[in-house]
Amino acid sequence: MSAISLHAIRPCLEGAIPAVMSTCSPDGTPNVAYISQVVYVDAGHVALSYQFFNKTRQNILSNPWASVLVLDPVTARFYRLHLHYQHTETAGPVFESMRAQLAGIASHTGMAGVFELRGADIYAVEHIDEVPGEGLDAPAPRPGLLHALRLCGERLARCTALDSLLQTTLGALQEHLGIRHAMVLMLDPSAQRLYTVASCGYRTSGVGSEIQLGHGVIGVAAREQTPVRISHMTHAALYSHAIRTSLTEAHHAGAALPGMDIPYPGLAQPHSQIAVPIISAGHLLGVLFAESPLDLQFNFEDEDMLVAIAGQLGAAIDLLQATTDSPEVASPAPAAPVVSGAPLRIRHFAANDSVFINDDYLIKGVAGAIFWKLLRDNASQGRVDFSNRELRLDPMIRLPDVADNLEARLLLLQRRLQEHCPHVRIEKTGRGRFRLCLERPIVLEDMPA
């Protein structure tokens, strides 16, 4: 009998060293084979990868008992899992996260193309043997993980606006967890895309770049609402980010709109990646993503940490969205900026609400519609002060009823302007209020669909 828990041997279930599995055919012939993945599902279950219909598979379908030997990649201690086959999953979170991991393992071992997941075989863990042996000393546990989580939590809890919340999150990941390359993407539910609203550690911010739901590590994590973690560089097309969705959309819009593709900011040669869904009150809000140029940078403890942080981030995003409309008086208008210089030509394409400034693409979609409303109201009524509330009520902007992410879209607009048109700014003037600041004359051109 053994008291060891599956949780305690999680380092062995990281795929660093292949596991071996023995089964037995009905005629009594034993079989032993390597398996690519033994994945922790919950305290009583593991998932094994099913890639080929082979002897192991044949055996398990007629005699569901299996014995699996795993090895700790640090202590060289063996553990034996006595398993009973339950069922096979060919879709869903466990399957998708295993499929992503397998693509990483396969490309690392030069076996991309050979390894394709056909199913996630779920097994009940009957018991675990702690195999005696010499072994090596276990490393000291990573110190202060819980404290790091506390520090991150405290910093997040002090944020009062989405902008600072996202920047604080990325800063906290860097300072407390040593994660240098990260981004936050928000879901646009109607377009089924994720757009980058904040990033750190990249050459360009990539704010506004989009990833389709189900594409890449990030898109799969969002679609399946499960963390996806890859420890080795993957070349698998499914998980790469050479995705150019904006171009095809421009084509559908029937207009020649060059340069609408905001480049995705990620590392050109990532070796470790982790994407964690941001969920609040059961709704997917977006994805928290981190990566590294080194192999094996994120283990299950990093995953645990990021899931905890994403949980708090999600709740905070939701709360800030819900409380942004409090009627608060705008701060007194500062001296109006001096409007001078050559006029900016701002074009709006109604087909997809894309906005171009002097032929340079700025933004599209809901954020584009918002920007166009601000500019029109400014031109026709001279208005500069606006509230989130009126944007929510404006039928022209077509915000979805639930989870409108208005704050995130305003932030996206604000960032895009900062990066591409510093003569036009959006400044917060209070909770749920902001001001349009123009330093150049503007000429508006509406291009009907």
Place this chain on the structure above:
Amino acid sequence: MTHPALLDPDRIAMVAKGVSAIVASRNAGLRPSVMRAVGSHIRADGGRVTVFLRRSQSVQLLRDIESTGQIAVVFSEPSTHRTLQLKAPQAQVRPAVPDDLPQLQAYLRSMQNEVGQVGYGPAYVAAMLAAPLADLVAVEFTPTAAFDQTPGPRAGQPVKPLQP
């Protein structure tokens, strides 16, 4: 001599140099058992194979081999994933003796080299394969079936016996 040779010289050479060896059996109720070998040896003609196990690590496995004779052993070269499985219905267990030690030491050196190529140092391999003589047994068998198990869709194909 009446048996056609099961293994070609390439496969014999792969096993002979000392690669990862995992041993499996099963009990009367068809429950499988498994453990990693801490050493292996193959006769030059491929007709007899020995794997070394630690008794303390292989209680169920040794009980199963002793009671059913059934054995399956998978040999794999870590750097290339080249993999071969041998099976036999009549394996025999005997105590390990001091004369076995040179084979075990050669195996350890080979494994330190093999596993070193995929990133694990010699101390790690030594811990993984630690084998005090008092805890050792040798399991000998004449393979009656062999399968190519290099990962891929063709894995599991029987190795065709060489014609004499």
